[in-house]
Amino acid sequence: MERREFLRLSLTAAGGLGIAFHLPLARQPAAAAAAPFAPNAWLRIDPDNRITFVCPSNEMGQDVHTALATLVAEELEVPVASLVIEQAPAAAVYTNAMLGGQLTGGSTSVRDAWLKLRQAGAATRGLLLEAAGRTWKLDSKLLAASGGHVTGPGGKRLSYGALAATAASLPAPDLDKVALKSPSDFTQIGSPTQKRLDTPAKLRGDRLFGIDATQPGMVYAALAQSPVIGGTVQAVDDRKARAIPGVRAVVNIGDGVAVVADHFWTAKKARDALQVKWLVGAAGAVSNDSVARALELGTGKAAAIARESGDVASGLNQASRKLEARYELPMLAHVALEPMNCLALVANGTCDIWTSTQYPEGARAAAAARGGVKPESVRIHPQFIGGGFGRRLETDAIGQAAAIAKAVPGVPVKLIWTREDDTTHDYYRPASLHTLEGGLDKYGNLVALHHRMVSPSVTARAFPAFVKDGLDPFMTEGAANLTYAIPHFRTSTVIQDTGVRVGYWRSVSHALNAFAFESFMDELASAAGKDPVAFRLALLGSQPRQRAVLDKVAAMAGWGGPAGRDRALGVASMECYGTHVATVAEVRRQGDKLRCERIWVAVDPGIAVRPDQVQAQIVSGVITGLTGALKNRITIRDGQVQETNFHQFEPLRLAQAPRIDVAIVASGAGPGGMGEVGTPLVAPALANAVARLTGKRVRSLPFSAAGVNFG
Amino acid sequence: MLELKVNGASRQVDADGDTPLLWVLRDHLDMPGTKYGCGMALCGACTVHVDGQPVRSCVMPVAAVAGKSVTTIEGLDGKVGRAVRQAWEAVDVPQCGYCQPGQMMSATALLTRNPKPSEAEVTEAMNGNICRCGTYDRIRRAIGDASRILGG
Numbered sequence: 001m002e003r004r005e006f007l008r009l010s011l012t013a014a015g016g017l018g019i020a021f022h023l024p025l026a027r028q029p030a031a032a033a034a035a036p037f038a039p040n041a042w043l044r045i046d047p048d049n050r051i052t053f054v055c056p057s058n059e060m061g062q063d064v065h066t067a068l069a070t071l072v073a074e075e076l077e078v079p080v081a082s083l084v085i086e087q088a089p090a091a092a093v094y095t096n097a098m099l100g101g102q103l104t105g106g107s108t109s110v111r112d113a114w115l116k117l118r119q120a121g122a123a124t125r126g127l128l129l130e131a132a133g134r135t136w137k138l139d140s141k142l143l144a145a146s147g148g149h150v151t152g153p154g155g156k157r158l159s160y161g162a163l164a165a166t167a168a169s170l171p172a173p174d175l176d177k178v179a180l181k182s183p184s185d186f187t188q189i190g191s192p193t194q195k196r197l198d199t200p201a202k203l204r205g206d207r208l209f210g211i212d213a214t215q216p217g218m219v220y221a222a223l224a225q226s227p228v229i230g231g232t233v234q235a236v237d238d239r240k241a242r243a244i245p246g247v248r249a250v251v252n253i254g255d256g257v258a259v260v261a262d263h264f265w266t267a268k269k270a271r272d273a274l275q276v277k278w279l280v281g282a283a284g285a286v287s288n289d290s291v292a293r294a295l296e297l298g299t300g301k302a303a304a305i306a307r308e309s310g311d312v313a314s315g316l317n318q319a320s321r322k323l324e325a326r327y328e329l330p331m332l333a334h335v336a337l338e339p340m341n342c343l344a345l346v347a348n349g350t351c352d353i354w355t356s357t358q359y360p361e362g363a364r365a366a367a368a369a370r371g372g373v374k375p376e377s378v379r380i381h382p383q384f385i386g387g388g389f390g391r392r393l394e395t396d397a398i399g400q401a402a403a404i405a406k407a408v409p410g411v412p413v414k415l416i417w418t419r420e421d422d423t424t425h426d427y428y429r430p431a432s433l434h435t436l437e438g439g440l441d442k443y444g445n446l447v448a449l450h451h452r453m454v455s456p457s458v459t460a461r462a463f464p465a466f467v468k469d470g471l472d473p474f475m476t477e478g479a480a481n482l483t484y485a486i487p488h489f490r491t492s493t494v495i496q497d498t499g500v501r502v503g504y505w506r507s508v509s510h511a512l513n514a515f516a517f518e519s520f521m522d523e524l525a526s527a528a529g530k531d532p533v534a535f536r537l538a539l540l541g542s543q544p545r546q547r548a549v550l551d552k553v554a555a556m557a558g559w560g561g562p563a564g565r566d567r568a569l570g571v572a573s574m575e576c577y578g579t580h581v582a583t584v585a586e587v588r589r590q591g592d593k594l595r596c597e598r599i600w601v602a603v604d605p606g607i608a609v610r611p612d613q614v615q616a617q618i619v620s621g622v623i624t625g626l627t628g629a630l631k632n633r634i635t636i637r638d639g640q641v642q643e644t645n646f647h648q649f650e651p652l653r654l655a656q657a658p659r660i661d662v663a664i665v666a667s668g669a670g671p672g673g674m675g676e677v678g679t680p681l682v683a684p685a686l687a688n689a690v691a692r693l694t695g696k697r698v699r700s701l702p703f704s705a706a707g708v709n710f711g
Numbered sequence: 712m713l714e715l716k717v718n719g720a721s722r723q724v725d726a727d728g729d730t731p732l733l734w735v736l737r738d739h740l741d742m743p744g745t746k747y748g749c750g751m752a753l754c755g756a757c758t759v760h761v762d763g764q765p766v767r768s769c770v771m772p773v774a775a776v777a778g779k780s781v782t783t784i785e786g787l788d789g790k791v792g793r794a795v796r797q798a799w800e801a802v803d804v805p806q807c808g809y810c811q812p813g814q815m816m817s818a819t820a821l822l823t824r825n826p827k828p829s830e831a832e833v834t835e836a837m838n839g840n841i842c843r844c845g846t847y848d849r850i851r852r853a854i855g856d857a858s859r860i861l862g863g
Contacts, residue, residue, distance in 0.1 A: 061807030061844045195803050202808030203799050205744020205784035209809060212743035220738065263726070265734040337748045337756060337809045337843045386746070386809030387843045419749045612803065616849070620806055623845025646753040646841065655838045657847040 042120050043072065049148055049161030051076070052084040056094035056102070057109040058358050059087070059198065060385035060392070061620070062675040063613040064109045066197045070609055071113055074188045075121030075181060077145045078160070085197060090360035090380040101463075102361035105393055105504065107577040107673025110609055114671050122178045124167075131166035132158055183607070183668070192611045198384070208384040210356030213343040215412035219248055220264040221404050222271035223415060225256040225425055228639035229501050231280040233257055241270035250274070253370075253403040260408060264416055284639040286499040291331070291636070295433040298454035298496030304470030306480040308490045315448030315488025319439025323527055327436070327516040328700040330633035332429040332505055333641075333649055338386025339422040342401035345412040350377045351402055352412075356385040358392040366395035371402030389624070390504035393462070394427050423649055424641040427503025428634050430456040434516035439488070444528030446539060448488035451479055453513065456502045457495040470495060474504065478513035478680060483546045483575050484521075484539035500636065506624050507676035510576050511683065518572035518684030519699065522691065532571050532688065533559055545604050545667050546575060549582040552602035552665050557584035563692075566590075567597075570689030572681040577673025580604040583622075583681035586658075587689040593711035594693070596626065596686060599660045603677060606669035614674055618662045621678020627652045629683035631704035656710070713777050717742070718786025728774030732766075733757045735773045736783060744784035744812045748841070755840030758813040759783050765820035767839075784812035791823045791861060798856035806844035814840050818854050826861045828854070 044052040053072050057064040065085045073080035088094040090102060097116075098108040125145045132150040133140030135158065143152045151157045188194065201208060226232065236257050238250040246266040251258040257276050261267035316322060343354040344367065351371040357363045360380045368375040385392055401415040417425070432455035439448035457472040466473060472495060479491040505511070525535035533554045540547045550573045554560070557569055566589040573582040586598040601618050608614045632649050635642040643649040687698045690708055698706045713724045717740060724739050731750075736742045736759070745768055748756030752767035759768045760782040787796065795818050805811045814837070821828055821836040828836065833854050842850065 059807075061805070063806070195800075196805070198808070199800055199803055199805055202805040202811055203796055203815065205742075205787075205812045207743045209743075209746075211747065214741070214743075263730075263734065263738045265726075265730045265738070335843060337746070337754065337807070337841065339747065385807060387807050389843075416747070419751070616803070616806060616846070619848055620845040623842075623847070627843075645751050646749050647751070650753075651841050651843045652845065653838050653841060654847040654850065655834045657845070660848060 042117070043076070043124055045124075045160050045164040047161045047164060049159040050084060051078060051082065051148065051160065052086050054086045054088045056088045056096070057113070058104040058360070058382050058385055058388070060104070060358065060388035062109070062617060063196050063610055064104065066194070067110055067610050067613065068113050068117055069197065070188050070194070071117040072121040074186055075118045076125050078148045080188055080194060081197060082148060087382050088360070089382070090364040090378070101359070103359040103393060104388070105358055105390065107675045107677065110671045111578065111673060118180050119175045119178050122180050123173050123175060126173055126178060127167040127170050128160050128163050130170055131163040135163065135166060189609050190607065190611060194610070196613065209338055209386045210343070210354060210383040211338055211341045211386065211416060213354035213381075213383055213414065215343065215345060215354070218343065218412040218414055219260055219262060219408070220267045221258045221260045221401070221413050221415040222264065222267035223256045223258045223400060223417065223421065224271050224274050224276050225421060226278040226280060227424070228278065228280040228283050229425055230283045231278040234277040234279045237275040240273040244270045244273065249408055251404050251407040253400060256400060258400075258404045258415070260404065260413060264414075268418065280639060283499060286639045287636050291431050291498040291500060294496055294498040295431060295454045298494040299433065299435060299452070301494045301496070303452050303492035303494045305490060305492045306471055306476035307482070309486070310448070310488035312448055312450045312488045312490040316437055316439045316450060319448055320442040321440040321527060323438045323524055325436050325520055325523055325699060327434040327519060329432045329512050329515060330701055330705070331431045331500060331636075332628050332632060333423050333426045333634055333643065334389045334391035334503070334505060335423060335646070335649055335651055336387030336389055336391050339419055340391070340397040340417040341415060342398045343412060343414040344371065344398075344401035344405035346371045346373065346402065346405040347410045349373055350379070351405070352379045352381065353398060353402065354381045354383055355398055355401075356383050356392055357395070357398065358385065358388050358390075359395060362393070362395045363398045366399035367402040370399040371406050389506045390508070391426065393504055419646070420644040423644050427458070427501050429505035430458065430500070430502040431498060432512040434513070436516060436520045438520060438524045440524065440528050444530055446484070446486055446524055446535075449486045451491040451517065452494065453479065453492070453516070454494040454496050455512065456498050456500065458502050458504050458508075460495060461502070467495070475509045477508060478510035478574060478576065479517065481575050482517065483543045483573070484536070485542055486539065507576070507621070507679040510574070510676065510680040511625070511628065514572065514574050514680035515683045515687070515701065518574065518681065519687050519697075522570070522688040523697065531560070536571070536573055545580040546573060546582075548665050548667065549573070549580045549602040549604050552663055553582040553584050553600050556600040556602065556661060556663055557586070559584065568689045568693035570685045570687065570692060572684040572688065574681060576677045576680060579606070579672030579674060579677045581677050581681060583685045585682065585685035585689045587686060587693050589693060590711060593709050594690065595711050596658045599658050599682065599685070601660065601678060602663045602665055604665045604667050605672045605674055605677075606667060607671045608664050608666050609671055611664055614664055615662045617674045618678040619660045621676060622660050622682055623652050623657060625679040625682025626656070628679070629686060629701055629703060630656070630710045631702050633702050633705065713773060715773070715776065715781060716779065717781045718783060724773065726773055729772050732759065732768040732771040732773050732776055732781070736768065742783055742785050746809055746812060748810070753841070754810070755817060756810050756813040758816040758840065760816060760820060763820070763823065765817050784816060787815060787819060791857075792819050794857040794860040795819045795822065795853070797860060798853040802849045802853040802856060804846050804849040804853050806846055810840060810842045814842065814850055818850070818857065822854070822857055822861060827858055
């Protein structure tokens with residue numbers, strides 16, 4: 001992407017040094033709104049040497065605050081722990097250039113920030129050195145910056161804060177000419193010992209999350225929503241609800257009826273006492289069967305080709321042996337532990353929003369639209385996120401809170417969804433149907449592979465401008481970037497609506513496509529009579545990083561060693577968000593049940609900015625992969641989601657968590673994505689292990705629905 | 712008016728007796744550390760101690776704890792509580808952190824009655840606490856470390 005970056009210096013109100021970058025965007029998401037609040041700083045240095053880093057990405061457990069602060073701190077020559085981290089408000093300057101909007105997702109935060117935040121730190125350091133040089137009338141080359149101070153000959157020493165005002169008067173450097181530290185000089189990037197900056201507050205139970213936000217005079221709202229998503233209010237009988245002491249108001253917002261009360265429990269009790277008739281329309285006929293029929297219909301439609309090499313039809317025709325298989329993935333809910341919620345205040349034509357969001361820019365648009373105020377009159381106060389996983393890229397609850405707040409102007413209202421509201425009103429991971437055809441030559445080499453995916457497109461709803469020529473770029477991930485060199489290859493997609501509201505779910509289509517491709521790779525290896533690891537390595541001649549992680553994980557897991565009657569290993573491998581990853585799962589038979597005993601992951605993120613948290617993210621991704629593969633799925637009947645709480649859709653618990661070993665094989669290139677990388681290979685690695693152990697090939701998830709029960 | 716003892720202090724609460732303790736803590740007493748996750752005692756995010764025993768405050772009517780001693784994450788202290796916090800910090804257990812107050816309350820209760828739990832005992836005591844981020848390996852490690860701090 002061609003982009004010019006401008007550095008703007010400005011004096012902050014406190015007389016400090018503020019630096020802002022303006023990144024002209026190559027593309028704008030549909031929901032983009034003009035920046036109403038002029039942010040003047042990524043970095044703020046106060047005269048008392050208090051250094052504030054305004055973090056553009058939202059913290060949802062991925063440690064993005066520490067990671068991005070580390071990039072700045074490394075170049076600024078201050079210990080990262082000395083920085084004050086401030087969450088950025090919604091403003092265009094904080095746009096993630098990889099995504100074209102201010103949102104935290106797609107495992108992009110570190111990749112997007114890698115150059116620009118180091119440049120921010122380095123440029124600031126250069127200005128502070130120059131300011132010291134002018135102050136002391138010395139060539140700045142004779143000076144050094146370290147630990148928040150500039151030092152010079154003869155024991156000269158000034159804090160960054162003392163130099164800030166002078167530095168702010170200097171001309172802005174050309175960012176492309178700012179010298180960055182050599183990786184060999186890094187003292188903080190890659191540090192294995194640096195702790196997360198947010199841990200102590202999280203252990204104290206501090207007020208951190210959206211659901212904890214409070215304002216003077218705050219009241220609470222609980223919301224009755226149509227049991228069929230998309231339904232609208234036809235009639236309300238609120239007499240019983242209004243009779244409950246503490247109820248302040250009952251508000252019909254169209255897609256729901258809110259009870260506003262002094263306390264949440266009162267609001268919820270009164271909400272449960274409402275009698276609402278809903279208009280549901282065609283959505284009331286949706287079921288898992290109708291979803292499956294829609295996907296089947298999609299298989300007969302013209303597909304858009306995402307990547308093609310050779311001539312897959314003739315390649316398959318000429319193959320000595322052909323294989324075909326279909327893979328299916330179910331709908332899944334996000335079930336972040338913090339249910340959806342939002343605190344909103346509408347007053348005098350403005351709207352304030354305190355919420356856990358991955359998408360402050362979208363939050364502003366949603367609040368403006370439903371709060372009845374101009375986008376530039378909305379202030380978003382992003383809070384820590386109690387689990388995102390893609391759910392908090394959606395702004396439905398934010399718009400609802402604004403609509404409720406609009407009805408009680410001047411009163412801050414906190415809308416809290418119950419767990420049941422959250423599970424039954426999600427934007428679900430789309431169901432998908434994959435058909436694969438593979439051709440082997442007489443030596444058992446893979447010479448042709450044809451993949452076709454049929455699935456609804458999240459992007460067509462959320463960011464329609466990104467869908468071009470029938471291709472949703474988030475549907476082709478894990479397919480268009482297949483690492484294997486296959487002479488005749490084609491991967492294509494059919495966007496097929498199923499009548500279900502769909503959303504991005506951690507690792508998005510990587511998880512869908514990897515299950516299909518990596519399961520099929522084992523089927524092909526088996527047909528060829530080859531070892532699954534060797535079969536893959538033979539196709540990775542031009543992919544040294546992928547080979548390295550596959551070799552590494554095989555060694556970690558003791559691949560090829562004695563398996564035993566009740567134990568088998570399964571492997572899977574892919575490139576994911578610019579990171580190379582390979583996974584081995586060990587499955588053991590225990591009576592009539594299976595157990596995933598161990599998982600090994602080798603990962604090459606290029607550079608691991610926070611190695612301990614790379615490890616944590618991979619482990620987290622693996623657990624999410626297990627949550628999504630073993631037994632959970634969303635069931636829709638008469639348009640209504642049947643699973644309501646954790647007894648029916650259960651995140652993996654401690655007792656089922658396998659031992660997970662992670663090796664970081666950093667090849668030294670720029671950083672790859674990390675937050676979602678651990679997830680997609682779990683299901684295929686497990687399926688491959690199950691096939692080797694039991695002979696049963698699971699082509700449809702979850703495993704439990706295929707009769708494979710993990711204890 | 713109900714009288715509660717929370718983290719050693721007497722508190723007067725004007726709430727219906729059927730209000731879950733969770734919401735009394737969060738909304739009436741302005742103590743946000745105890746978390747709402749499920750409302751059905753399925754996830755453990757709301758775990759507090761009542762007279763030293765771990766309970767799921769989301770299903771505990773506040774009337775049932777009148778006159779009893781409630782401890783929340785904000786008041787987690789004492790030899791075991793401090794060891795748990797120290798270990799949790801050293802291991803950098805949290806990711807999003809939303810479940811961790813509940814995890815720490817469960818772990819503290821476990822280590823108070825059993826300073827040297829076996830792996831199976833840890834599993835049994837902690838299996839009711841969901842971590843959607845999947846920090847279970849670090850939770851196990853931190854409980855082991857806390858046990859060692861306590862001389863277990």
